Amino acid sequence: MRRRAALAGLLLLTGCASGPSLETQGEVTEAPGDSKHLTIGSAGFTESDLLATMYGLLLNEAGYKTSMLTVANRELYEPALESGQIDVVAEYAATFADWLNAKTNGADAPAVGSPDLKATMAALRKLATPRGLTVLDPGRAVDQNAFAVTGEYARQHDLKTLSDLGRSGLEVRLAAGDECLQRPYCEPGLRKTYGIDVTGVDPKGVGTTQAKRAVQNGQDQMVLTTTTDATLDEFGLVLLADDKHLQNADYIVPVVNRSRAGSKGVTGALDRLNDILTTADLASMNQQVDSWRRLPEDVGRTYLEDKGLLK
Numbered sequence: 001m002r003r004r005a006a007l008a009g010l011l012l013l014t015g016c017a018s019g020p021s022l023e024t025q026g027e028v029t030e031a032p033g034d035s036k037h038l039t040i041g042s043a044g045f046t047e048s049d050l051l052a053t054m055y056g057l058l059l060n061e062a063g064y065k066t067s068m069l070t071v072a073n074r075e076l077y078e079p080a081l082e083s084g085q086i087d088v089v090a091e092y093a094a095t096f097a098d099w100l101n102a103k104t105n106g107a108d109a110p111a112v113g114s115p116d117l118k119a120t121m122a123a124l125r126k127l128a129t130p131r132g133l134t135v136l137d138p139g140r141a142v143d144q145n146a147f148a149v150t151g152e153y154a155r156q157h158d159l160k161t162l163s164d165l166g167r168s169g170l171e172v173r174l175a176a177g178d179e180c181l182q183r184p185y186c187e188p189g190l191r192k193t194y195g196i197d198v199t200g201v202d203p204k205g206v207g208t209t210q211a212k213r214a215v216q217n218g219q220d221q222m223v224l225t226t227t228t229d230a231t232l233d234e235f236g237l238v239l240l241a242d243d244k245h246l247q248n249a250d251y252i253v254p255v256v257n258r259s260r261a262g263s264k265g266v267t268g269a270l271d272r273l274n275d276i277l278t279t280a281d282l283a284s285m286n287q288q289v290d291s292w293r294r295l296p297e298d299v300g301r302t303y304l305e306d307k308g309l310l311k
Contacts, residue, residue, distance in 0.1 A: 032134070032262030037065045041081065041089035044072035046289045046296065047143065047228060047282065051090035053300040054273055055254065059088075061310055062269035074099060082131050087261040088270070093117065093138055094248030096255070097124035100131070117249040124253075134258045136267055138251035139274030141282045145185055145206075145247050146227045147174075148237040150215060161243040165222075166195035175211035176224035178203040186224060189246045212237060227279050230287030252277075276307050 038059060042052035049070075056066040069086060071077035078099070080086040094113030097120055101112045104127055112123035117138065128135050147162060154160070157168050165172065180186035180201045190196040204211035207225035212235040214220040223237065232238065254270045256262055285303060288294045304310040 032258055032264075033260040034263035034265055035087065035260040036063070038067075038087040038261055038266070039085065040066055040068045041077050041086040042068055042070045043074070043077065043089075044070045046286050048090060049296040050282070050285050050289065050300050051252065053296050054277075054304060055088055055090065055270060057301060057304055057310060058269045058273055059266065062265055064266070064269075078103075081133060081255065081257055084257045084260045087257050088266070089255050091135075091253055091255045092143060092250040093124055093135075093253050094120050094250045096253070097127060100124070100127040113248045113250075115245040115247060115249055117251060120249045121253075128255065132258050134256050134262045136254040136256065136270055137274060138249075138253045139277050141228075141277045141279045142249070142251045143226055143228045143279070143282070144242070144250045146225055146229070146239050146242065147190075147222050148212075148215070148225055148229075148232055148239050149222050150236050151238045152236070153221065154238050154240070159240060161241040162190070162194045162196065162246070163243050165240060166190075169197065170221070171197050171199045172222050173200050173202055173220045174198050174222050174224065175202045175204045175214045175220040177206050180224060185247055193244050193246045228283040228286055230283050230285075230290055234291070252282075272309050273304075276309065 040052045040056045040059075042048045052068050056068055059066050071080065071086070077086055077089060081089055098111050098113040101109050101123070112127070113120050121135070121138065125135050149159065149165075157164075157170060159165050159168065174180065174187065174190075176186060178201065182188070187198050187201055190198055202211070202214055202220050204214055204220075207223070207229050209231075211220075211223045212225070212231070215223045215237060216235045222240075225232070225237075225239075227239070252274075254274070256266060281303065285299050288299045289296055301310065
């Protein structure tokens, strides 16, 4: 698989063709395409690079030629996906549904992503189809927001879930992004859904080293991170289960340009990974890249070979 690192002419998206007109919603009748030369999009962070790499390797195995294009901004890569300059990208179901909803219906439109995967997928496909995009079935892996405390703190207070923390009555200072104060999945949701006494938000970012160290040294009691965070062990941190499903269904879903990559050949190749890849697998691969300094290409290939998906 060949890698390209920049957008080049892709940056001139305002002059490019796009998917089906939104005036013809629900009228996409063109047969799924099966181009043999496909461009896989990556958003430029470790997990996205890993997924794009594995998508490319599986498509190569299925007889397609692929290249990888890194576009770190959804505002750029989504229109490129519509126009066919990018053919395949890994997305997150609830986040992408809400993003397309805001693009289609305005920034103030009510959110359509939710903890309900079935409802989220239905909303996402309804928004994606008129744009010439096909959303494949979600896999087993999910990258959701998650909350971690130190293992010692969890043992001391007998905490396994966020409900346990709420029942404990403990005061909690939370290391997170400053947007946590307004986001329903964060400080407001922790209070409303779990009854957690959040005394303040320490604006150190989502899952940053600084935020984790603040919890490790006792400055804060809990950190906002993600379910595929590969470095929690290094800081002595453990996740508390989201047992009341506060977080949205951000399962990983391949999204393809229907007119170029909507065929059964592409779908079948990508579904092979969806059937195998778990959240824990993805966290482990993230760790190999971020902590062990292995290349995404090497980590992805080894994983696929170990799972029998590559010869």
